Amino acid sequence: MTTVAATGWLLRSLEPDDASELARHLRLVAAEGWIGLEPEAITAAGQRQSLISMDPTRAAAVGLFTGTRLIAVAVAVRGSGPLAHTATVAVSVEPAHRRHHAARTLLQELEHWAVHQRVYKLCASVLGDNRAARALFTRCGYQQEGWRRAQLALNGGWQDEVLFGKLLTPPAGGTLE
Numbered sequence: 230m231t232t233v234a235a236t237g238w239l240l241r242s243l244e245p246d247d248a249s250e251l252a253r254h255l256r257l258v259a260a261e262g263w264i265g266l267e268p269e270a271i272t273a274a275g276q277r278q279s280l281i282s283m284d285p286t287r288a289a290a291v292g293l294f295t296g297t298r299l300i301a302v303a304v305a306v307r308g309s310g311p312l313a314h315t316a317t318v319a320v321s322v323e324p325a326h327r328r329h330h331a332a333r334t335l336l337q338e339l340e341h342w343a344v345h346q347r348v349y350k351l352c353a354s355v356l357g358d359n360r361a362a363r364a365l366f367t368r369c370g371y372q373q374e375g376w377r378r379a380q381l382a383l384n385g386g387w388q389d390e391v392l393f394g395k396l397l398t399p400p401a402g403g404t405l406e
Contacts, residue, residue, distance in 0.1 A: 357389030
């Protein structure tokens, strides 16, 4: 658990007891149409099960809290086999807390997790018309790796998907395994 200076946010890993608050947060963000889920399909029970079954060597879920309210979430899920050195990340921030470095704070926390787990590449995908998310990943050192046109059927139309990646430096003397 860490308090983020100047903001008073509490940064910590999500636990099964956070399931109701996580579901509330995801329903709020899903209602904006950015994550491709129907808000009513997101349940506390489903989030609880996901958090219970999460293997900390294969995935991480971190959140920023103000008091007991979860205001931002980021997750990383490690690849397997020849992709075991990669992890896919996703981040969501409630509208009132955007543009205050919440997403950047969470992505930095996931980078620390990744290096400790010997993950050396983080990957993300965002909707093509989500300029704020594209700018965020660019500011955080991610490189645009691709643009898939009309990749997703969302919000009553076709949406482009933009792919980003960030190579992390292995620890001194570290090798890919």
